[in-house]
Amino acid sequence: MIKKIGIPKEVKKDEGRVALIPEHITQFTGIADIFVESQAGLGSGFSDEDYLSAGAKILDSAEELYKTSEIICKVKEPQDQEFDLLHSSHVLFGYLHLASNLSMTKKLLEKKLTGIATEMIMDGEEYPLLIPMSKIAGNLAIQKGMQFLEYSSNGKGLLLSSISGDRKSRVTVIGCGEVGRAAIHKSIKVGALVTAVDLNEQILDELKNKYGDDITTVIGETPEATNAIRNADLVVGAVLLPGRKPPIVISEEDINKMEQGTVVIDVAIDQGGCVENVKPNTHSDPFVIRDGVIVSAIANLPGAVPKTSSIELSTALQKYVDYLLVDDWFEKYKNDVNLSPSLQIHNGMLLSSEVGDSLSLPVTKLV
Ligand SMILES: NC(=O)c1ccc[n+]([C@@H]2O[C@H](COP(=O)([O-])OP(=O)(O)OC[C@H]3O[C@@H](n4cnc5c(N)ncnc54)[C@H](O)[C@@H]3O)[C@@H](O)[C@H]2O)c1
Numbered sequence: 001m002i003k004k005i006g007i008p009k010e011v012k013k014d015e016g017r018v019a020l021i022p023e024h025i026t027q028f029t030g031i032a033d034i035f036v037e038s039q040a041g042l043g044s045g046f047s048d049e050d051y052l053s054a055g056a057k058i059l060d061s062a063e064e065l066y067k068t069s070e071i072i073c074k075v076k077e078p079q080d081q082e083f084d085l086l087h088s089s090h091v092l093f094g095y096l097h098l099a100s101n102l103s104m105t106k107k108l109l110e111k112k113l114t115g116i117a118t119e120m121i122m123d124g125e126e127y128p129l130l131i132p133m134s135k136i137a138g139n140l141a142i143q144k145g146m147q148f149l150e151y152s153s154n155g156k157g158l159l160l161s162s163i164s165g166d167r168k169s170r171v172t173v174i175g176c177g178e179v180g181r182a183a184i185h186k187s188i189k190v191g192a193l194v195t196a197v198d199l200n201e202q203i204l205d206e207l208k209n210k211y212g213d214d215i216t217t218v219i220g221e222t223p224e225a226t227n228a229i230r231n232a233d234l235v236v237g238a239v240l241l242p243g244r245k246p247p248i249v250i251s252e253e254d255i256n257k258m259e260q261g262t263v264v265i266d267v268a269i270d271q272g273g274c275v276e277n278v279k280p281n282t283h284s285d286p287f288v289i290r291d292g293v294i295v296s297a298i299a300n301l302p303g304a305v306p307k308t309s310s311i312e313l314s315t316a317l318q319k320y321v322d323y324l325l326v327d328d329w330f331e332k333y334k335n336d337v338n339l340s341p342s343l344q345i346h347n348g349m350l351l352s353s354e355v356g357d358s359l360s361l362p363v364t365k366l367v
Contacts, residue, residue, distance in 0.1 A: 003032045003325050006069025008062055009040040010076055014283035016043025016306030017075045017313060019094060022054035024318040029055045032325055037065045044310035066090070071324050075313065076300060077104060088112040088347075091324060095119050095129075097299075098344055099245050099358035100272035106361075108345050114330070115345030120243055120352075121320055122338040127242065129320070131178050132312035137301040138182025138238065141265045142171070142190075144301075145234040148263040148287060148294045155294055156261035158233055162191030167214070169193065172232035174220065174249045174274070175239035176203050179267050183236045188214045195228040197249075220249065230257040237274040238267045243341065243354030245272040252276045260292035269297035272358070334366055 005028070007019055018041045025034045034056040038048055048058045059065045066072065066085035074094040078086060086092065088111060096117035098105045108115050118129040142160070149155035149169075160169045171187040173180045176198040187194045188211055195216045196207050204217035218224045220239075229235055229250055235258075239246045246268040255264065255275075268274040269281075278297045281287055283304055287296035302309035323333055330346075333339050344352040349364035356363035 001327065003071060004069045005032050005034050005071045005073055005321065006059075006065045007034065007036045007040050007056075007073050008065050008082075009037045010043075010074065010303075011062075011079050011081060012076045012300060012303070015076055015300055015303040017300075017303055017310045018044050018046065018306070019073045019075050019310075019314065019317060020321070021310055021314040022046055022050040022056070024314045025051070025054050025056055027318065028321070028325075032321075033057065035059050035065055035068050037062055041310075044306040046310075071321070073317075073321060076303075077101065078108075083107055083111070086111050086113055090114070091116065092345075093118060093321070093324065095133075095270075096344065097270045098352065098355045099243060100270065102359045102361075105345075105350070105355065105359060109348050109350060112348045113345065114343070114347070116342050117243075117344045117352075118317065118320070118342060120342040120344065122341055124338070129313075129316050132316050133302045133309065134178035134238075135182045136305065136309055136312065137267050138179040138184075138236075139186050140301045140304055141179065141183045141236045141238070141267050142186040142234070144286065144296060144298070145171075145236065145263045145265050146190075148265075148296060149234060149261070153287075153294060154261060154289055154292075155263055156233055156259070158261075160187065160190050160192045160234065167191050167193040169234070170195070170232045171234045171236070172197060172228045173236045173238060174198075174225070174229065175237065175268070176200075176207060177238065177240060179238035180236070181207070183238065183267075184211070184215065187234075192234075195232065197225045197228060226254065229254050232258075233262060235262070235264045236267060237265065239274050240268065240271065241354075243352060243358075245358040246274040248274060248276045250275040255293050255295070256291050258291075258293045261294070262292075263287075263294045263296070266295065266297035267301065270299040273297055 090113045151157035174197040266275040
């Protein structure tokens with residue numbers, strides 16, 4: 001039977017991304033009906049006409065979209081106004097980050113729908129849906145950090161770039177995975193002194209080999225790491241324990257000990273944050289000042305550049321939509337080692353032990 005895929009317009013604040021771009025929906029002609037909410041692609045530079053030409057049908061409202069579609073293919077987790085539109089026969093397919101949000105997880109369980117957290121889709125050891133957004137977020141962490149260091153933001157009034165050749169400004173990056181490595185690369189390119197902090201020695205060795213004297217590498221959770229955190233001009237927190245809440249790597253005391261105007265960017269906020277007592281910010285209200293330190297935690301950083309992000313996201317996502325289009329998809333999906341970690345909610349049951357541990361909720365193991 002032909003499945004009905006719905007692509008809603010994102011309603012999270014300042015979110016301009018769309019899950020699938022017109023170029024990537026033509027492949028579903030004849031095997032799925034694609035419904036797109038009017039103006040869903042506008043923030044990313046795609047008009048309703050672009051989607052019509054690619055074979056989609058345009059629906060005028062979110063109500064119609066959710067009523068008509070079986071698979072809801074979206075970018076971010078549902079917002080308050082979207083919960084009423086969701087029902088038990090929906091397959092919700094998007095970044096859900098359940099471990100950071102108890103009330104949303106409970107609401108989705110009550111809906112008895114099927115929730116697939118695309119950030120947990122695996123390809124061997126990798127997370128192919130997280131990687132492109134992480135690379136973008138790592139770049140944006142430095143881009144935003146540079147802006148927040150400006151005098152008008154109450155920052156130190158410091159340019160991260162070196163002007164006379166000497167590297168003078170200090171960037172510390174904690175967690176050197178996809179986000180961290182993108183942030184490190186950009187910082188070194190503009191001419192900052194970079195300290196990379198991770199628990200994984202192999203990652204640190206690779207960074208040292210790549211960047212030589214331009215980087216200092218430090219094992220995490222050591223006095224040296226604390227020192228590097230407290231004495232930086234810009235600190236980026238980018239740790240991840242897949243599917244779980246991240247550890248706190250920047251404490252309240254660290255913030256107290258930083259110089260006035262230092263900037264801290266908590267990229268791990270989508271999973272709950274790695275700065276003690278952090279609260280989520282938005283692109284239009286991007287930071288709070290704590291003890292003179294600028295702390296920014298924007299959970300949808302790539303939403304700032306939707307043209308770039310939607311193309312990258314849709315490119316990575318398109319092949320995984322295919323898995324949902326066969327009649328016996330659920331059996332196949334739950335038994336696939338790469339896909340099953342993303343199948344997190346079904347018929348009122350929480351299926352992810354990482355989310356269950358993080359939120360102290362009971363977990364069901366499907367057989
Ligand atoms: N805010 C956003 O818009 C946005 C966008 C993309 C990703 N993210 C988040 O950024 C975080 C990093 O993502 P990623 O793709 O780079 O993950 P990753 O798995 O590639 O890297 C995480 C790194 O953290 C390290 N780590 C774990 N615990 C640590 C600790 N206690 N001290 C030091 N290092 C530690 C790991 O060794 C690993 O190298 C995740 O929380 C992810 O959800 C946020």
